[in-house]
Amino acid sequence: MPNPGARNREFIRKTVANFFYGLNIQGLGNIYPGTPLTELMDEGQPGSLYRANLSVHVVDIAESFRVLTGPADPGGYFAHYDVMLSLKHICTSVDGSDWWAAEDDHDRILDEVKGALKGGGRDLGRPDVVLQAGTYPPESSIRSETEEPFYDGGIRGQWSRIFFTVTQYIQRQP
Numbered sequence: 001m002p003n004p005g006a007r008n009r010e011f012i013r014k015t016v017a018n019f020f021y022g023l024n025i026q027g028l029g030n031i032y033p034g035t036p037l038t039e040l041m042d043e044g045q046p047g048s049l050y051r052a053n054l055s056v057h058v059v060d061i062a063e064s065f066r067v068l069t070g071p072a073d074p075g076g077y078f079a080h081y082d083v084m085l086s087l088k089h090i091c092t093s094v095d096g097s098d099w100w101a102a103e104d105d106h107d108r109i110l111d112e113v114k115g116a117l118k119g120g121g122r123d124l125g126r127p128d129v130v131l132q133a134g135t136y137p138p139e140s141s142i143r144s145e146t147e148e149p150f151y152d153g154g155i156r157g158q159w160s161r162i163f164f165t166v167t168q169y170i171q172r173q174p
Contacts, residue, residue, distance in 0.1 A: 010060050011129070012081045012166055016056045019124040019133075020085075025112045027105060028052050040092055049098055052089040054113065059084050059163075076171040080136070084163050085113065087159045091156040099156055103149060106158045114142055117164055124166065134164040141165065 017033035029042035031054040041051040060082040067075040087110055091102035117134030124130045134142045145155040 008079060008168060008170065009061065009066060009081070012083070012168060013056050013058055015124050015126055015130065016083055016085075016133075020054060020113065020116065022125070023112075023116055024105065025109060025116075027109055028054055028113075030054070032056065035086075039088065041088075049091050049093045050089065050102060051092075052087060052109050054105070055086045055088075056091060057084045057086065059080070073171060076169060078131070079168045079170060080161065080164045081168065083133075083166055084161055087160040087162065089158050089160075092154070093156070094132065094151075094154055099149070102156050103158065106146075106160070110146070110160050110162070113162055117142055129168055131167040131169050133166045136167055137164050 012032045017031050020028075021031045027048070027050055029051055030040055030053045032039070032053065035055055035057055039053050041053065058081050062080045063077050065075065065077050087106075089102070089106040089109065091098055096133050122132050122135050137139055141164060142159055143163045147158065149158040
């Protein structure tokens with residue numbers, strides 16, 4: 001629905017999660033529309049040593065009113081949502097060569113997630129509500145940071161965060 005009415009943050013979280021879920025990125029097991037209480041690290045592929053999850057968090061919302069003219073659109077609010085995706089990647093092997101291969105697998109998934117935001121439309125599949133995702137502001141519109149890998153009890157882990165802005169237009173109701 002174009003104006004979800006007092007549920008805009010929820011709408012954006014779920015729209016972002018559904019967009020990435022629909023991409024079927026190899027090795028990305030679970031996509032959460034929020035920060036889960038407990039994360040399940042399902043196998044990415046049968047026999048795979050790697051597992052990865054993605055969760056969506058809306059960090060900040062900035063709204064501004066724009067007056068438009070004409071009977072079809074009396075104006076409305078532009079809401080800019082600062083979105084943070086958390087990518088958590090693990091490898092269940094303690095072998096040295098798997099350590100390096102796990103870093104490559106993490107980087108592949110990270111680049112596929114960021115690459116999806118650069119694809120056609122950039123509206124998360126909802127052009128009726130989402131004006132853009134990952135293209136505003138023009139400088140640094142998609143940003144990521146990756147922590148150093150760590151080893152804990154036979155598991156190699158590496159976490160990354162991806163930041164971008166989603167803009168929604170909420171038409172004023174007469």
